[in-house]
Amino acid sequence: MNTIQSVLLSCRKVAVLVMGTAAIICSSTVMAAEAAHVLIIQDHRFQPAELVVPSGKKIKLSVENRDSTPEEFESHDLNREKVIAGKSTATIFVGPLAPGRYSFYGEFNEKTAQGVIVAQ
Ligand SMILES: [Cu+2]
Numbered sequence: 001m002n003t004i005q006s007v008l009l010s011c012r013k014v015a016v017l018v019m020g021t022a023a024i025i026c027s028s029t030v031m032a033a034e035a036a037h038v039l040i041i042q043d044h045r046f047q048p049a050e051l052v053v054p055s056g057k058k059i060k061l062s063v064e065n066r067d068s069t070p071e072e073f074e075s076h077d078l079n080r081e082k083v084i085a086g087k088s089t090a091t092i093f094v095g096p097l098a099p100g101r102y103s104f105y106g107e108f109n110e111k112t113a114q115g116v117i118v119a120q
Pocket of ligand 1 (some may be wrong): 037053054
């Protein structure tokens with residue numbers, strides 16, 4: 001085996017080790033971070049209008065606006081506001097939340113876009 005082959009072989013071993021480490025890091029991250037809770041905006045309404053989430057955990061909300069017009073996710077209870085362009089998805093992190101009900105609404109269509117997050 002010449003030096004170049006030896007180096008290549010070492011590199012391959014390192015690469016495998018690095019990939020193994022990355023895989024371990026990835027899987028622990030997946031375990032720590034819960035899947036996103038999906039809220040859909042359609043016809044200026046939130047679906048579901050009542051979203052149940054676990055209390056005491058950081059919550060990732062994936063808010064998909066299927067309308068062609070922008071909407072603003074607004075919640076005084078959660079201290080969050082975020083504009084979501086039409087036909088796009090935004091991620092909003094909330095919590096960890098104490099058990100309870102946290103209302104939110106779409107500021108641009110407040111009459112119809114109403115919802116509540118229930119932490120339990
Ligand atoms: Cu969850």
